[in-house]
Amino acid sequence: MEIYGKTVEELFVNAAFAIGDLMTDLQNVEVTRARRIVAEGTDWEDLLVNYLREALYLFNGEGLLLGDYAIIEIDPRHVVGEARGEPFDPDRHRINTEIKAVTYHQALVRETETGWIGRVVFDV
Amino acid sequence: MSEIRLEKIDEYRWMIPPVGGMRVPGIIYSSEELIREMGTDESPKQVANVAHLPGIVKYSLAMPDMHWGYGFPIGGVAAFDMEEGVISPGGVGYDINCGCRLVTTRLSLDDIRDCLQYLVVALFRDIPTGVGSKGVLKLSVKEEKNVLEKGAKWAVDQGYGAPDDLEATEDRGRMEGADPEKVSTKALERGREQLGTLGSGNHFLEIEVVEEIFDEAVAVAFGLEKDQIAILIHSGSRGLGYQVCDDYLAKMVKHVGDLGFPLPDKQLSCAYLRSNQGRDYLSAMACAANYAWANRQMLMHWTGETFERVLHKSPREIGMRLLYDVCHNIAKIETFTVDENPPSPPLEKGGKGGFFGKGGLGGFSDERQVKLCVHRKGATRAFPPGHPSLPGRYLKVGQPILIPGDMGTGSYVLVGTEKAFKDTFGSTCHGAGRVMSRNQATRASSGRSIAKEMAKRGIIVMATGKGTLREEMPEAYKNLDQVVQVVHEAGISKKVARLRSLGCIKG
Numbered sequence: 001m002e003i004y005g006k007t008v009e010e011l012f013v014n015a016a017f018a019i020g021d022l023m024t025d026l027q028n029v030e031v032t033r034a035r036r037i038v039a040e041g042t043d044w045e046d047l048l049v050n051y052l053r054e055a056l057y058l059f060n061g062e063g064l065l066l067g068d069y070a071i072i073e074i075d076p077r078h079v080v081g082e083a084r085g086e087p088f089d090p091d092r093h094r095i096n097t098e099i100k101a102v103t104y105h106q107a108l109v110r111e112t113e114t115g116w117i118g119r120v121v122f123d124v
Numbered sequence: 125m126s127e128i129r130l131e132k133i134d135e136y137r138w139m140i141p142p143v144g145g146m147r148v149p150g151i152i153y154s155s156e157e158l159i160r161e162m163g164t165d166e167s168p169k170q171v172a173n174v175a176h177l178p179g180i181v182k183y184s185l186a187m188p189d190m191h192w193g194y195g196f197p198i199g200g201v202a203a204f205d206m207e208e209g210v211i212s213p214g215g216v217g218y219d220i221n222c223g224c225r226l227v228t229t230r231l232s233l234d235d236i237r238d239c240l241q242y243l244v245v246a247l248f249r250d251i252p253t254g255v256g257s258k259g260v261l262k263l264s265v266k267e268e269k270n271v272l273e274k275g276a277k278w279a280v281d282q283g284y285g286a287p288d289d290l291e292a293t294e295d296r297g298r299m300e301g302a303d304p305e306k307v308s309t310k311a312l313e314r315g316r317e318q319l320g321t322l323g324s325g326n327h328f329l330e331i332e333v334v335e336e337i338f339d340e341a342v343a344v345a346f347g348l349e350k351d352q353i354a355i356l357i358h359s360g361s362r363g364l365g366y367q368v369c370d371d372y373l374a375k376m377v378k379h380v381g382d383l384g385f386p387l388p389d390k391q392l393s394c395a396y397l398r399s400n401q402g403r404d405y406l407s408a409m410a411c412a413a414n415y416a417w418a419n420r421q422m423l424m425h426w427t428g429e430t431f432e433r434v435l436h437k438s439p440r441e442i443g444m445r446l447l448y449d450v451c452h453n454i455a456k457i458e459t460f461t462v463d464e465n466p467p468s469p470p471l472e473k474g475g476k477g478g479f480f481g482k483g484g485l486g487g488f489s490d491e492r493q494v495k496l497c498v499h500r501k502g503a504t505r506a507f508p509p510g511h512p513s514l515p516g517r518y519l520k521v522g523q524p525i526l527i528p529g530d531m532g533t534g535s536y537v538l539v540g541t542e543k544a545f546k547d548t549f550g551s552t553c554h555g556a557g558r559v560m561s562r563n564q565a566t567r568a569s570s571g572r573s574i575a576k577e578m579a580k581r582g583i584i585v586m587a588t589g590k591g592t593l594r595e596e597m598p599e600a601y602k603n604l605d606q607v608v609q610v611v612h613e614a615g616i617s618k619k620v621a622r623l624r625s626l627g628c629i630k631g
Contacts (some may be wrong), residue, residue: 061313096254103194104390
């Protein structure tokens with residue numbers, strides 16, 4: 001998956017949003033819960049992978065479907081963000097694609113003249 | 125194909141000569157046709173990448189069902205020296221101890237023909253399947269840790285099955301060295317409600333009929349006969365195993381930077397087996413392996429209950445019996461005999477009985493017994509007759525090997541051989557192997573009803589996930605007969621029986 005953002009914050013938000021968007025129809029997801037996402041990394045790629053891991057765990061571990069993300073603070077080794085959504089309800093939500101893991105395969109984050117570009121491969 | 129040079133050794137083996145940072149050659153078991161079909165698949169490059177890892181012994185191997193994976197290829201086998209070698213979570217895979225168990229019955233096809241549909245529907249109703257499916261249990265953390273330590277025995281102690289089942293499970297369903305303290309809170313949390321669930325993706329539970337027997341004597345020892353009904357269960361360690369892999373990958377990506385050797389791919393991150401990091405992963409991996417064995421034990425028990433509800437006969441009355449349970453995503457410490465002084469030059473082709481030396485791994489001169497850590501990622505153990513790890517009833521014939529196919533085909537039962545022990549660290553293939561990614565399969569099956577196509581072929585399939593059947597359509601996989609023929613002809617396992625699918629439930 002390739003992700004773009006005008007800023008690095010937007011890149012991270014868009015990448016996390018893509019997880020929820022691939023998994024389900026986010027229009028059916030209401031905002032009733034909020035969770036903080038904190039991750040560390042050795043560089044931007046590592047940070048993005050670790051941030052997405054935490055975001056994915058909120059579904060795989062806590063059963064939350066999330067579609068609304070914000071970044072509170074970020075530098076190449078550290079990110080704090082927030083995610084909002086609601087618990088997965090099999091009667092109202094349909095899982096289109098299961099994302100099982102975020103991998104390091106060909107992970108990439110680059111700043112370009114027009115913004116930021118990222119690439120992440122999910123295990124589905 | 126990737127820019128990797130493949131040199132044909134014989135009809136069923138290709139070598140990747142060691143270049144650059146490769147410490148040993150790569151050897152791929154395949155056939156002309158399967159090599160051709162591989163197309164642009166990058167897995168040969170991954171075989172070469174694995175050969176870069178420190179302490180790798182003899183060669184980086186791949187089985188004929190090889191296809192692209194994260195880090196290691198699926199179908200990859202690599203053994204590492206306990207002192208100089210490494211352990212890599214990517215060499216085991218995300219679904220730790222994903223595996224199969226085959227349950228035989230005394231029923232014949234005629235006995236269930238009229239109620240097959242009921243059986244499949246009832247299994248689909250009774251066995252939890254699908255993404256994030258929850259089981260009937262919600263374990264306390266304390267109880268979950270018991271599962272992680274005891275494996276299938278925990279399930280048997282709780283009344284799911286009988287002690288005899290443990291005899292017929294690889295490692296008796298319990299891997300040594302499991303330490304739940306090495307498993308993260310996140311992994312424990314993911315595992316609490318998923319024990320006794322099939323999962324999604326390629327996992328399935330299938331009713332099959334024995335269609336053909338290839339080796340009568342071994343089939344008798346395995347309790348297999350033509351027209352017999354059997355049940356194949358394919359599942360793993362669920363979210364817990366995924367989280368263990370993910371946690372330790374993250375740790376090792378950090379750790380490997382300090383070790384001073386370059387890695388061609390971050391997904392190959394690893395730690396020395398002798399290090400604390402390496403030992404911790406092995407302890408956590410053993411926990412996930414044990415969880416998977418308990419999981420399959422419970423799935424089998426519930427399958428018996430469902431058959432009883434539909435047929436009004438107890439599992440005992442229909443002769444349900446676990447033939448064997450194998451894992452195909454695992455790293456294990458096993459003892460082999462290694463020829464200390466391979467003939468010079470060491471890469472000479474041929475050699476009687478093995479690629480290196482007179483007897484390959486099990487040579488008869490200058491040999492010594494060594495413990496190695498064998499990674500099997502999408503590969504199955506294939507131990508020969510007489511190996512002390514085999515249950516008594518299979519000691520004379522060798523280890524049963526279960527090879528699941530795609531849902532339209534069925535499966536094979538093979539038996540382990542001395543040649544596998546000598547040449548492939550006692551390993552063989554694990555399934556058909558994908559030729560299309562899930563996305564490609566979904567696109568290629570656009571507008572088709574796979575369930576209807578299967579029904580036309582006489583196979584009833586039911587799945588929870590909307591896209592599962594399309595992702596798992598038969599064309600997405602290699603031809604199982606071709607894959608099995610390679611390992612049979614190459615002698616790293618022998619065909620015993622072929623089973624045909626009748627009904628299948630998926631996640």
